[in-house]
Amino acid sequence: MEIIALGVEPRIIRKKEAAKLxxxxxxxxxxxxxxxxxxxxxxxxxxxKKLVHSAESHIIDLKFPDGKTVRSFIKDVQFDPVTDRIIHTDFQLFSADELVEMDVPVGTTGDAVGVEKGGRIQIIKHALTLKGMPADMPDHFLIDCTNLEIGHSIHVREIPMDARPGLTIMDDPDTPVVTIVAPKKEAEPAAETAVSAS
Structure with a gap:
């Protein structure tokens, strides 16, 4: 997983200070x-914003003005419900020898059978919560959709983890992650309007 440096400034909590910032x-x-x-x-x-909207997760080195650096990852982000701007973020520190839970973006791989038949891949759950050691965390999680048919989904419980023995998916096992949606039917041509003879 890539390590990104991000500058931070100490903040003194005052009334209405957050809105001013x-x-x-x-x-x-x-x-x-x-x-x-x-x-x-x-x-x-x-x-x-570049980190939050990235297609990959990152380890973030938070750098203070005095030169101090602490290693973290983004644990939570709050958005304005109207403007969708980021209004608050939680960074969680960690050490190399402790288990962490991290949200990792989902991607797909493989030429799905359903797509060959005209369907379209739809990612329903865009991130999975993984638990494991920091060194085992991937920057994104690829799901093989090769055998996925139109109308079928891959649920959390169906994702093979044999290649990632150090990681556990913490999401509900019954949660659908990826599906193949059927192609939209073309609208039927409008009936011709009868024209009365003049």
Whole structure:
């Protein structure tokens, strides 16, 4: 998994301070680790947006102005329900020898049988929550759709994990992840309007 550096600034919590930051393109955030004090910080919205909307997950080195760096990953992101802008982010710290739960983007591989018949691949669940050691975490999770037919889905319980023995999918086993949707039927031509003889 790629390691990305991201600058952060310490933040003092004041009334209406978060709203003022957002107006200047800065996102309020927190950094936390089990058993440690939560740290309030702020981060550049544009730099953060590139990570949040990436097709891959990343390990993030948070860099403070004094040169201190801490290793983390994005645990939670809150969006404005109207503008869809990022309004808050949680970063979780971790050590190399501890189990973590991380959301990893889903991708597909293979030429699906259903697509050959005119169907279309639809990813229903765009990220899977994986539990494992940080070194075992992939930057994305590919699901083989080769044998998937139109109208059929691959559920969490059907995803083979033999090649990833150190990882466990934490999502509900009955959750559909990928499906093949049938092609849309073409609209029938409108009936011709009878024209009365003049």
């Amino acid at each position: 957002r107006k200047t393109g800065i996102v309020p955030a927190v950094i936390y680790h089990k058993g440690e004090e939560t740290i309030s910080v702020s981060v550049n919205e544009i730099a953060l």
